[in-house]
Amino acid sequence: MSQTTLERAVEDVGPLRAVFITAMPDCLLYDAWERAEDGFEVEEIAAYFGDLVRSNRQGLKALGSWSSDMQVTIESAESLVVIREINEHFVCGCVFERSAPLGMVRLQMKRMIERIAEMLPQVEAQERPRGVRLVEFVSRYAPDPHAALMRISVRTGLTMEQLEAAEGLDADAVERLESATKRILGLTQLSV
């Protein structure tokens, strides 16, 4: 989807500040639109929104109350953020002005998602190797990101070169990688 296309999909949505389209399951930025030069790190934000939706999905499934049309709404001091899973391949995160009435936002969100959904391509997503996704995940969320791969290396016995080419890791190596990732992030399970 070109920038022009996304711009057309969000026109007339007055209080909207930014839109991020995340390609799943790898949480990669597909497209973004910003009304002003807010200086957002668009790739990072898209990745965080993707992870958030995935975690939310896991949590709701654990509660037995998951449905495919779920929507996450976050009311922060500065903005109103609504994140919605468009389909299994794409997540849309929208940042609205904080002053926008919630009812109006929901209505606009519904119309906008319909327009965006029509513009998105039909894709057959190919999931990347789990090792690659784990390396990206720990690099994104480790408390000392500059040291994340070195920490994983000494914990797993996998060399830095192996971690940088994680698509070639065998099942045992991926298991060690997952275990080290959980330990570093203080998590008992990963929904990567």
Add this chain to the structure above:
Amino acid sequence: MSDAISQLKSLMPGCDLTFFGGAPYVFHCHHYNLFHDQSVDDVLGEEAGFALRSRAAREAFRPLLAAVFDAAGATLPVERIELATQIFAALGHGRPSLSVSSDGTGVATGTHLHYGFAWREKYGKQVKRFDPVDAVAAGFAAAASELAHGLPPGSVEGTEVNCVAMQHEQCRVSLSRVAPTPLAEPLAERMMADYVKPPQRGLWEDEVAAIADGLRGFLGGVAGDERGLVHAFNVFVTAHMANYYNETIFESVRALEERSPAVVGAAESLFREAGHVCVFNTFGNIILSPEWESMVEKPGDDPERIVMSCLAIARSLGFGHWLVPEMKVGERMVMRTTTNYEAPYYLHRYGRSAKPRCYITTGAALAIAVLAHRVKWSESPTLDQAYYDALFRGDGLGWEAEVTRDQTMGDEVTEIVVSRR
């Protein structure tokens, strides 16, 4: 701290090494301390890492406590326990409450032990922790218990059962008796003559020496607050046993050399990275502090002034005699140590190394060049994690370090050539 105890502190002239009760000590901030211990645990795993760290702390603090008890004329267990607590707090490690029976068993508790408290402050909102962090307090309490009751070295072991880093209300260390283990003979001031080399003069030598003296005097007056913490220069500072740092680094690297040689390079990179963490947080925040401005100058953007400042800071912290004999701004910096706090320990304990092992010094040299050339000091930057990542992560570094000589290998000096990539 009484005069008799204060007099146990000494400086080895020309070497810029500091000692307390004959035991070498240095200053490090909580960013470094947490990263250091985390790296040890990464290499060994949490359980073995905690065991090594607590043992190293017990061994490192024993000579200091013995000297303090002797100087203060403290002969009764209750006096010794009380004095030990005061010393630990004065060094910035927190103020534990120690309750020890005559057989050496007991508990130590605290809400503001340096490691647990600092971990919660730095990482607590980002990640959960499954394992306790206060191995230093556990080792210290074990040493205090042994000495208070005249027990053999290595006969008391501290195990942390609760820790504020794990979201417990307070840290709790359980002290139990174990079969005494022989201690490695700790490196002490009296042995240093075998390992230190005559000082050399570097660029800006007189100014470096004068500032180091002034800052050393300032640090000498710093002591723990009512919590037993030293909050200065925007970080939590500890005066800590150099033997602790050295034993934990060298033992973990050597264990990895046995177990998994393919990834030793990553472990060595982690410990060099610890040098970056130290320089960025401790050196950087000292340079940006009001105290520095009143003692030295308001920092500007001249790389040579920043390098000069860092050398003075390193010497004042007890890191050894660091100097820069050669520098071409924007291109190259040669940093040399005629003495540093790492090499004497390695040589004393293991003999000559076949490869460079002054990890912290090497990492620090690179970080000094980066800070000198890439930070806009005149804009008073905030030295936070985001800025650290921007400077040091991935290709952002822009500089590389080559160790050309290393005292752990028997060379006369340690020398690191830092060049722009």
